[in-house]
Every structure is written in structure tokens, then in C-alpha cells.
Amino acid sequence: MLKNCELCGKLFAHPARTLCEDCYGKVQESYEAVKEYLQKHPGASVAEVAQATETEVDTIYQFIREGRLSIIPKDVSLTCEICGAPITTGRICRKCRAELAQTAPKETQPGTKRLVDDSRVRYLDQIKRRR
Numbered sequence: 381m382l383k384n385c386e387l388c389g390k391l392f393a394h395p396a397r398t399l400c401e402d403c404y405g406k407v408q409e410s411y412e413a414v415k416e417y418l419q420k421h422p423g424a425s426v427a428e429v430a431q432a433t434e435t436e437v438d439t440i441y442q443f444i445r446e447g448r449l450s451i452i453p454k455d456v457s458l459t460c461e462i463c464g465a466p467i468t469t470g471r472i473c474r475k476c477r478a479e480l481a482q483t484a485p486k487e488t489q490p491g492t493k494r495l496v497d498d499s500r501v502r503y504l505d506q507i508k509r510r511r
């Protein structure tokens with residue numbers, strides 16, 4: 381199935397990617413550059429990283445939200461999408477992640493299924509509202 385690249389709008393075919401081959405390669409390059417810069421300059425700010433790596437600030441934030449960077453710029457503040465606690469990577473804090481992991485295996489038990497579904501709907505609603 382053909383789709384349009386999210387960045388350049390070019391038509392391309394790939395089952396999972398939202399970017400064409402060219403743009404995907406560029407984003408990968410940016411990611412490597414950002415990661416490397418942060419390893420060398422752990423106290424750098426987002427603006428500094430963006431300038432040094434010639435990467436859009438939005439792109440850097442996307443890497444952070446995806447949890448791809450182990451070191452993040454010092455002025456980035458992320459909060460857990462469930463409880464609002466400050467976090468350094470991904471979308472939810474370690475505590476909520478542990479709780480989600482705990483509820484996951486219970487899905488197979490019929491009695492607790494509805495409860496799990498309810499909390500998942502709430503979680504998805506929270507994500508939607510942030511967008």
C-alpha cells in the first residue's frame with residue numbers, strides 16, 4: 381500500500397514507517413547526531429543541541445518522547461501522562477509503568493478484565509487530551 385511521507389509528502393510503500401526512505405535516513409542521522417552530542421555534552425540545552433546538530437527542536441522532543449535518548453537536554457521537562465510526576469524519558473513514570481505491567485497479566489482472568497479495560501481507556505483518553 382502506498383502512503384505519503386509525513387515529512388516531504390512523497391509517495392512510498394512500507395508496512396510500518398510513516399516516512400519515506402530519504403526522510404527516514406535523515407531522521408536516523410539526526411538521531412545519531414543528537415545522541416552523540418548529548419553524550420559529549422550531558423548538560424546541553426535543547427536549543428544548543430538543535431543548533432549543534434542542525435536538528436529541529438520538535439524532532440529532538442520526539443526522540444525524547446519516544447524514549448530513544450538515554451541522556452536528555454537539561455532544560456527538558458517531561459511529566460508522566462498518568463500521574464504527572466517528573467520523568468526523564470518516555471511518556472509514563474517508572475511507578476506507573478510497573479503498575480501497568482502488573483495489571484497486564486491479569487487480562488487473562490475473566491473477572492478482572494473489565495477493570496483493566498477501564499483503566500486502559502482512561503489512559504488512552506489522557507494521551508488524546510494532551511495532543
Ligand SMILES: [Zn+2]
Binds near residue numbers: 399400401403
Ligand atoms: Zn519523505
Ligand SMILES: [Zn+2]
Binds near residue numbers: 464473
Ligand atoms: Zn506516573
